[in-house]
Amino acid sequence: MQQVRVDRGADAFISPGALLKEVELLASEGVRFTTMVCLDVDQEFEIIYLFQRLTLDMVRIRVRISKDEELPSISSILLDAVLMENEIKEFFGVRITNLAIDFQCRMLLSAKSPQTPLLKVRPQSQSLGGGE
Amino acid sequence: MARVTFPFGPQHPVLPEAIQLQLTCEDERVVxxxxxxxxxxxxxxxxxxxxxxPNNIFLCERICGICSFIHALCYCELMEGMMDVEVPPRAKHLRVVWSELSRIHSHMLWLGLLADSFGFESLFMQCWRAREIILDTLEMTTGQRVIQSSCVIGGVRRDINEDQEPDVRRKMDAFRKEINAIYPVFAKDYTVKSRTVGKGILPKEQAWSLGTVGPTLRGSGWDYDARTLGYAVYDDLGFEPIVEDGCDSYARMMVRLHEVVQSLELVIQALDRMPKGDLAVTVKTFPEGEGLIRVEQPRGELVEYARGNGTAYLERLKIRTPTFSNIPALLVMLPGCELADVPVITMSIDPCIACTER
Amino acid sequence: MGFLKRARVKSPWILHYCTGGCNGCDIEILACLTPLYDVERFGMLNIGNPKHADILLITGPVNWKNRDVLKRLYDQTPDPKVVVAVGVCAATGGVFHNCVNTLGGVDKVIPVDVYVRGCAARPEAIIDGVVLALQKLEQKNSGGVAYATGTR
Amino acid sequence: MPVMSTNLIKNFFSGPATRPYPVVKREPFPRARVRLVYDPDKCTYCGICANICPAAAITMEEDRENLRISRHYDSFACISCGRCAELCPQAALLMAVRTHEPSDAKVVEHSTSR
Known part of the structure; x- marks a missing residue:
């Protein structure tokens, strides 16, 4: 992977069912978790997992899920992914299951903060700015 | 044995920032x-x-006030990469000078706070006095002390001109004298060694698998530094990552101490090699597509991802800050230590909470 | 009580709390305490306990999570007390004016007596601000101004 | 402690490092960027500064009835980045080095075009 430019659609998407198997394979090669990026694309979430090899190259996995689909957590394989998965769950409302430590959407936000702030269109029932 | 859980923070004199650690203790031992x-x-x-x-530069700079220049540099390099902008060589050298200066000021700040966390007041004061020389240099060349705002997309806004350059070199010489006085204290002093050696062990394998970055990783024997990827002009400068094998707080401290000396040499090298020329190019396009960048902050590797759609607004900007991936290491380092060592071990990853939470 | 009142003004104790800014002002406050700017010359002392404090130095825009912590710290500080908002984010939110999780300014939560401008506030400006805070403390001490009653 | 003692002795004889700030005011560096100075006579109310301000400290308001534009500058929101002073085509904005004095109330500057 280049230092900067990544062309769109350069790598294929994998299905959420095959995710755990893929990550397990990578973990057995000594790959570690770097970060994950969630994008709100129309009716779907696009989630990019970024890993790092011992040679310091980066590996990428892309997953697309619909907004009410469940996504298995990879924190059972790579524990340090747990903070980022909690963040995505909190910011986008992605349904991530089997989290090693579940902060219940209260890791960065509080009960009064605007919930799922990074969604492009927020659900109508939630008011911005919370309530006194 | 009775277990007691109590909060460490959010307002605590050792940490200038607000973080809470819920510690469960058996007697004096954290479990x-x-x-x-x-x-x-x-x-x-x-x-x-x-x-x-373009306004996001100033927002990104204020993710963290300590490594603010490097946050701005990271965002600008990312945007330049996405828009295929070639930055003039003089601007690249200036970016190295300022990012290394802010690395020195961050490490000196941290060394002082570490000394403060085990109660070595006079060392704390001496570190912070030495740090003011760097802050003066930054103010003289960029215009502000801690938040420099001198990096823009396409180059830099400020210059180190001919009358300032001898002054910068003089200040660097003055700083070298100060660091030469401080170095043996950290490296050899009984008080420092007894509080840091063997405290907060992070084994080599775990340091990799927990995803730690920066001095925390290099203190456990991995020679990984994002500067070796060669952004700005780091690939032209003689640069070798600094590695220590101790895996404890002392090793992490020595990594940072050596990095201060190394950064000083990098500043001088960049000043020596600085070519003449333009400071910035005008940028007329908008970012499109995806981009990913890794740069080295004082605290470790900073990863930024952006997606643009050809308009003046970004679709998504994701910032993975170094402390975010260093926090899991605390879960390994803290259990088993004594309560009195908690501030020292917490400080040893150089937690920057403003970075972590954005 | 005359002696206590005078002592309070001659040697004010400071509590510093960061409500979620960028750290820039925090390190400038620390720079004030260290050799080059040394506010301890004026008898000021940075302490960690709100019950001992006279002056609250608050930096950063308040967010929803530490708003309650800030209120609690304010309530625990004994009267008379002076609140100094350091930096522009503590005054109005500054560059974080459109961030979702911030409230924008300390004065939305607790009454503020002195505003110090600058992003980040320079140590000189912070010293000036604390000196003004001392005058406010003296006024409050002598009953010139009614004690701040809070917004709750 | 023994290693530090040479430093301590040196510091003891080297005189104070403190800048006695309120008594002796140090001149800021000539390129320091602290305070925004505005010249209403030069301003053409073009609105570039209001568009570019990352902190929304400068805002422009249009009064369509009287054909006037008013400009509001909140120095309590200004982050001293100096972008507006750089881009102002009339040089009506300047970054000055004088430190802001503290105040007990937030004041917004107003000016209106003729």
Whole structure:
């Protein structure tokens, strides 16, 4: 992977069912978790997992899920992914299951903060700015 | 034995920032730790989508006031990469000078706070006095002390001109004298060694698998530094990552201490090699497509991802800050230590909460 | 009580709390305490306990999570007390004006007596601000101004 | 402690490092960027500064009835980045080095076009 430019659609998407198997394979090669990026694309979430090899190259996995689909957590394989998965769950409302430590959407936000702030269109029932 | 759980923070004299550690103790020994974060969360990633993309430089700079120049540099390099902008060589050298200066000031700040966390007041004061020389240099050349605002997309806004350059070199010589006086204290002093050697062990394998970055990783024997990827002009400068094998707080401290000396040499090298020429190029396009960048902050590797759609607003900006991936290491380092060592071990990863929570 | 009142003004104790800014002002406050700017010359002392404090130095825009912590710290500080908002984010939110999780300014939560401008506030400005805070403390001490009653 | 003692002795004889700030005011560096100075006579109310301000400290308001534009500058929101002074085509904005004095109330500057 280049230092900067990544062309769109350069790598294929994998299905959420095959995710755990893929990550397990990578973990057995000594790959570690770097970060994950969630994008709100129309009716779907696009989630990019970024890993790092011992040679310091980066590996990428892309997953697309619909907004009410469940996504298995990879924190059972790579524990340090747990903070980022909690963040995505909190910011986008992605349904991530089997989290090693579940902060219940209260890791960065509080009960009064605007919930799922990074969604492009927020659900109508939630008011911005919370309530006194 | 009775277990007691009590909060460390969010307002605590050792940590200038708000983080809470819920420590479960048996007598004086910590058995469990749960970091409670979120006291500094602002929502910068969302605001970055609502701002014009050049304005995000100033927002990204204020993710963290200590390594602010490097945050701005990272964002600018990312945007330049996405828009295929070639930065003039003089601007690249100036970026190296300022980012190394801010690395020195961050490490000196940290060394002082570490000394403060085990009660070595006079060393704390001496580190901070030495740090003011660097801050003066930054103010003289960029115009502000801690938040420099001198990096823009396409180059830099300020210059180190001919009358200033001898002054910068003089200040660097003055700083070298100071660091030469401080170095043996950290390296050899009985008080420092007894509080750091063997405290907060992070084994080599775990340091990799827990995803730690920066001095925390290099203190456990991995020679990984994002500067070796060669952004700005780091590939032209003689640069070798600094590695220590101790795996404890002392090793992490020595990595930072050596990095101060190394950064000083890098500043001088960049000043020597600085070519003449333009400071910035005008940028007329908008970012499109995806981009990913890794740069080295004082605290470790900073990863930024952006997606643009050809308009003046970004679709998404994701910032993975170094402390975010260093926090899991605390879960390994803290259990088993004594309560009195908690501040020292927490400080040893150089936690920057403002970075973590954005 | 005359002696206590005078002692309070001659040697004010400071509590510093960061409500979620960028750290820039925090390190400038620390720079004030260290050799080059040394506010301890004026008898000021940075302490960690709100019950001992006279002056609250608050930096950063308040967010929803530490708003309650800030209120609690304010309530625990004994009267008379002076609140100094350091930096522009503590005054109005500054560059974080459109961030979702911030409230924008300390004065939305607790009454503020002195505003110090600058991003980040320079040590000189912070010293000036604390000196003004001392005058406010003296006024409050002599009953010139009614004690701040809070917004709750 | 023994290693530090040579430093301590040196510091003891080297005189104070403190800048006696309120008594002796140090001149800021000539390129320091602290305070925004505005010249209403030069301003053409073009609105570039209001568009570019990352902190929304400068805002422009249009009064369509009287054909006037008013400009509001909140120095309590200004982050001293100096972008507006750089881009102002009339040089009506300047970054000055004088430190802001503290105040006990937030004041917004107003000016209106003729």
């Amino acid at each position: 469990e730790v749960l970091p409670v974060i979120g006291y500094m969360h602002r929502g910068i990633e969302k605001a970055a989508e609502a701002n014009l993309f």
